Amino acid sequence: MITGDIVHGTSVTRAWVLHPDISSDRDRRPAKPALDEAVSLAAALPHLEVVGSNIVPLPKMRAGWLFGSGKIEELRKKLEEAEVDLVLIDGHVTPVQQRNLEKAWNVKLLDRTGLILEIFADRARTREGVLQVDLAALSYQRTRLVRAWTHLERQRGGLGFVGGPGETQIEADRRAIDEAIVRLRRQLAKVAKTRELHRASRDKVPFPVVALVGYTNAGKSTLFNRLTGADVFAEDMLFATLDPTMRGVVLPSGRKVILSDTVGFISDLPTQLVAAFRATLEEVLSANLILHVRDVAHPDTDAQARDVQAILTELGVSSETQVIEVWNKIDLLSEDRRAAMHAKSGREAAIFAISAQTGEGVDLLLDAVSETFDEVKTERQLHLGFADGRKRAWLYEQGVVQSEDQTEQGYDLNVLWTARQEKRFRDL
Numbered sequence: 001m002i003t004g005d006i007v008h009g010t011s012v013t014r015a016w017v018l019h020p021d022i023s024s025d026r027d028r029r030p031a032k033p034a035l036d037e038a039v040s041l042a043a044a045l046p047h048l049e050v051v052g053s054n055i056v057p058l059p060k061m062r063a064g065w066l067f068g069s070g071k072i073e074e075l076r077k078k079l080e081e082a083e084v085d086l087v088l089i090d091g092h093v094t095p096v097q098q099r100n101l102e103k104a105w106n107v108k109l110l111d112r113t114g115l116i117l118e119i120f121a122d123r124a125r126t127r128e129g130v131l132q133v134d135l136a137a138l139s140y141q142r143t144r145l146v147r148a149w150t151h152l153e154r155q156r157g158g159l160g161f162v163g164g165p166g167e168t169q170i171e172a173d174r175r176a177i178d179e180a181i182v183r184l185r186r187q188l189a190k191v192a193k194t195r196e197l198h199r200a201s202r203d204k205v206p207f208p209v210v211a212l213v214g215y216t217n218a219g220k221s222t223l224f225n226r227l228t229g230a231d232v233f234a235e236d237m238l239f240a241t242l243d244p245t246m247r248g249v250v251l252p253s254g255r256k257v258i259l260s261d262t263v264g265f266i267s268d269l270p271t272q273l274v275a276a277f278r279a280t281l282e283e284v285l286s287a288n289l290i291l292h293v294r295d296v297a298h299p300d301t302d303a304q305a306r307d308v309q310a311i312l313t314e315l316g317v318s319s320e321t322q323v324i325e326v327w328n329k330i331d332l333l334s335e336d337r338r339a340a341m342h343a344k345s346g347r348e349a350a351i352f353a354i355s356a357q358t359g360e361g362v363d364l365l366l367d368a369v370s371e372t373f374d375e376v377k378t379e380r381q382l383h384l385g386f387a388d389g390r391k392r393a394w395l396y397e398q399g400v401v402q403s404e405d406q407t408e409q410g411y412d413l414n415v416l417w418t419a420r421q422e423k424r425f426r427d428l
Contacts, residue, residue: 210259
């Protein structure tokens, strides 16, 4: 898509990952975990071989080059020796910086936004997912036309008869991209309308929606597969899931819920993707309950949790939506840390320590989800024969009968009850 044949060709592309650690940036993340994550991002692309990576300490960013001339020359020699085809920079790179570094190093270069877009383009499967990736990519490319064209002064169109110069090549390309963006948005609107119809049909059947959210590679799809018996792509890599998947799950109380698996969140998620994937994340916005799945074995788990919360806020998730924290991957912890996790989750009502891989703690999590919906009441119309006196008496004992009409065949009742009460009634 953005990198053309370099990433998506059949041959292996040799890549080097750089993480600029800019000391003047007070909001910068710890360099080592950030570099590790960037390498994992690169590993998520097929036909890409990461042959090296390193942190580049910087006092401040140089406007046109990012790095100083000495560092650029030092890195050039390193990249040349390693026969690198592609440099991945974990951070924002301006179009001018990208063009200058590509010339200096004689390589292709992608910044963090470009890399994530490449992964999304490789992973999207549904029509909506593909359209959203295309839209995000075009928005990204529109800002980087300076990189693609060095002949910006070349005029095109217009013979001077009307007055004023013709449009430059970059203006024509920007206009072409704008037209493509309009077409994509129209197509997305149609797809979103179809999803809205599907959601409306689900709303007629009062099944609550439980959305799994979390940092990418936290184990959401593994948990989704364990709870639903589905076969969703779940690998130990970043962005294994890009398209929303929904399945019905029957809770221990007997209530059926819709479980939704969503795209993983990540720090510094490109703004183009936050906007483009908003429709995909609509299931989160309308969810009755959110399960925030965390990889507690990750050294940066607290920072990841903050990133997820920030994106949920940015998406507009209501503060009234109940959230349960699911501390996943406890099977990777030492016995002492695992015991401490279980002890804390036992004290905190909205925290559950589990292993989606082994199943440890999942039953307790399901019980908690059941209890969350216990007080949610559903209206039902029932018909009881005259011989069903015991069932009718039980309904009145529970106080769930809203109205009753006697007919020639028995009783027509309107009841308002919880899922647990409905299950008990069916078992009578």
